[in-house]
Amino acid sequence: xxxxxxAHSNISDGTEAPAAVMAAAxxxxxxxxxxxxxxxxxxxxxxxxxxVENGVALVPxxxxxxxxxQGISVHLLSYLHDPTHEGLLEExxxxxxxxxxxxxxxVTLLAEDYPLSWDDVIHHVTPGATLGxxxxxxxxxxxxxxxxxxxxxxxxxxxxxxxxxxxxxxxxALAVELVRAAGGVxxxxxxxxxARGRVVGExxxxxxxxxxxxxxxxxxxxxxxxxxEFLRRLAAKHGLLMTGSSDYHGTGKPNRLGEYLTAxxxxxxxxxxxxxxPVIR
Numbered sequence: 001x002x003x004x005x006x007a008h009s010n011i012s013d014g015t016e017a018p019a020a021v022m023a024a025a026x027x028x029x030x031x032x033x034x035x036x037x038x039x040x041x042x043x044x045x046x047x048x049x050x051x052v053e054n055g056v057a058l059v060p061x062x063x064x065x066x067x068x069x070q071g072i073s074v075h076l077l078s079y080l081h082d083p084t085h086e087g088l089l090e091e092x093x094x095x096x097x098x099x100x101x102x103x104x105x106x107v108t109l110l111a112e113d114y115p116l117s118w119d120d121v122i123h124h125v126t127p128g129a130t131l132g133x134x135x136x137x138x139x140x141x142x143x144x145x146x147x148x149x150x151x152x153x154x155x156x157x158x159x160x161x162x163x164x165x166x167x168x169x170x171x172x173a174l175a176v177e178l179v180r181a182a183g184g185v186x187x188x189x190x191x192x193x194x195a196r197g198r199v200v201g202e203x204x205x206x207x208x209x210x211x212x213x214x215x216x217x218x219x220x221x222x223x224x225x226x227x228x229e230f231l232r233r234l235a236a237k238h239g240l241l242m243t244g245s246s247d248y249h250g251t252g253k254p255n256r257l258g259e260y261l262t263a264x265x266x267x268x269x270x271x272x273x274x275x276x277x278p279v280i281r
Contacts, residue, residue, distance in 0.1 A: 006245035013134035015250030018043035019050030034059035080274025081184025102167035183276025192227030219244030
């Protein structure tokens, strides 16, 4: 059984429609795929239809953007939560609105030095999608400023750039609590991906675990091997689930579906814990 629990569609920063992600998962030989768009569940209905048509099981999910009080970005995967839960929905809506305001400010700053407009960015956003830096990166690529998204993120759009603007995001422990309250299963995404920026310390792990964290995404291309060993020890100590996944974005990133997988027994436990919405088969 081949299980990949982290993939994005064009509802956030992937390049393929939700149904196309399901078709790609089937073509990659996957049995189970999770759709985890950033701060959005808008792709679930289309993905469900595509999953049934392509004979793969869909784990409805979401990737929640969080930030610690030290300004460190944390991504929390939520599986099988109730998308109508008032508390979680309110927090996600607040974060999405802040992303939009932030993107507008970043484009204003970028336009001072590069041939870029707000309309250029909007051109790369699927209607209703969660707008973010990847869409600004796509506009920079189209303008010939950078070769691809990766170059944009390591240069112009890095968090150390003068064009970078912070946006509101919930504290990680609060996000964990809300996911649990919504019947979901919270898993810390790529926790030691140091190439992306600063990573959290012991206090954040402790707060998230105390709030109800269910697991750690251990096998991910952005987690260095020494970091994975740390995560395995932490999971063993606290009884956390360990997942593996691709973080697929279509052509938006080099990550390939199924490059890392989650064990069937871990998936079974996630399905058992998730009470907010069912796996689609």
